[in-house]
Amino acid sequence: MHEASLVAALAEELLRLKEHEGAHRVLRFTVEIGELSGVDPEAFRWAYEVLREMYAELKEAEMILDLIPARFRCETCGREFSGDYFSLCPGCQSPEKTLLSGEELTLREVEFEVADV
Amino acid sequence: MCKSCGCGERTLRVTVSRGLLSENERLARENRAWFKRLGVRVINLVGSPGAGKTSLIEATVRRLPGARVAVIEGDPETRRDAERLSRLGIPVAAVTTGGVCHLDARMVHRAFHELAAFPPEILFIENVGNLLCPADFDLGEDLTVVVLSVTEGEDKPEKYPQAFRRASAVVLTKIDLLPHVDFDLARVAELIARINPEARLFPLSARTEEGLKPWIEFLRA
Numbered sequence: 594m595h596e597a598s599l600v601a602a603l604a605e606e607l608l609r610l611k612e613h614e615g616a617h618r619v620l621r622f623t624v625e626i627g628e629l630s631g632v633d634p635e636a637f638r639w640a641y642e643v644l645r646e647m648y649a650e651l652k653e654a655e656m657i658l659d660l661i662p663a664r665f666r667c668e669t670c671g672r673e674f675s676g677d678y679f680s681l682c683p684g685c686q687s688p689e690k691t692l693l694s695g696e697e698l699t700l701r702e703v704e705f706e707v708a709d710v
Numbered sequence: 711m712c713k714s715c716g717c718g719e720r721t722l723r724v725t726v727s728r729g730l731l732s733e734n735e736r737l738a739r740e741n742r743a744w745f746k747r748l749g750v751r752v753i754n755l756v757g758s759p760g761a762g763k764t765s766l767i768e769a770t771v772r773r774l775p776g777a778r779v780a781v782i783e784g785d786p787e788t789r790r791d792a793e794r795l796s797r798l799g800i801p802v803a804a805v806t807t808g809g810v811c812h813l814d815a816r817m818v819h820r821a822f823h824e825l826a827a828f829p830p831e832i833l834f835i836e837n838v839g840n841l842l843c844p845a846d847f848d849l850g851e852d853l854t855v856v857v858l859s860v861t862e863g864e865d866k867p868e869k870y871p872q873a874f875r876r877a878s879a880v881v882l883t884k885i886d887l888l889p890h891v892d893f894d895l896a897r898v899a900e901l902i903a904r905i906n907p908e909a910r911l912f913p914l915s916a917r918t919e920e921g922l923k924p925w926i927e928f929l930r931a
Contacts, residue, residue: 595842595847597810598814602731602733602734606728614722624730630846677871688904698729698731698846699728699730700730701727702724702725703723703726704722706720707720707722
């Protein structure tokens with residue numbers, strides 16, 4: 594359940610950004626979770642539901658999870674494919690590959706409510 | 711102006727693109743600089759409960775007479791392992807994480823304050839027994855070492871690739887039990903190589919001390 598620590602770090606970051614932008618509250622935000630990040634999206638969401646009860650500023654903040662699939666590029670033939678760390682290239686069976694996406698654990702975007710100036 | 715009611719509120723959308731672990735990574739960089747300044751070589755031991763992390767430290771310390779070794783010992787609730795290691799006559803800083811399933815860079819920073827007055831040459835960080843969660847948290851170590859016992863089954867690299875992916879080395883412990891378990895060393899080596907071709911492999915037994923020598927040489931290098 595390191596999801597709890599990650600969500601705690603997320604809350605800190607959201608509050609810091611809210612302060613920085615001089616916003617009233619956080620409306621919604623998007624977190625990217627890669628398929629290979631080792632984070633379970635359901636546990637992450639559950640941890641967030643528990644944590645938001647502890648922060649008045651986050652009570653109404655909606656979390657959008659964007660799950661990023663794992664993609665690789667074959668070092669031998671250049672083909673791009675989905676899979677995991679153990680996958681061989683479906684084209685030429687080479688084990689040599691570069692990870693293109695799938696390890697994300699990123700706060701991508703936040704929407705705040707601010708007073709009109 | 712707020713579109714729905716004209717109350718003078720408006721929304722602001724900010725692109726952040728910041729990793730959730732970036733604060734931990736910043737603290738880990740500070741730790742790394744601190745360790746380097748004091749000439750400490752830091753090894754983060756990650757493995758399941760019962761993989762043999764504490765026994766590996768004990769056997770290693772016995773093979774390093776004269777070397778200044780210290781340990782930061784992470785445990786969710788008790789100080790039992792820390793007490794066990796203290797009997798080796800080396801400095802041990804215990805971190806009780808209060809149920810948290812991994813160490814992070816801040817906990818290690820605090821714990822190292824206890825040891826920094828007489829900096830060790832080699833510092834072992836015994837992470838909380840868990841193969842999943844510690845993988846994400848850089849502590850500022852020089853070497854991440856996965857400790858995997860042959861009694862755990864050979865599918866561990868497939869189940870927990872993240873831990874193996876970051877490792878500089880994998881220590882396969884309890885090889886004295888190989889005749890009694892279904893554990894194909896060659897197959898596990900191949901699985902690990904698929905995830906992390908650079909990882910060094912050290913099959914050994916802390917109990918019989920078989921295979922300990924290459925591991926000690928690796929630490930001294």
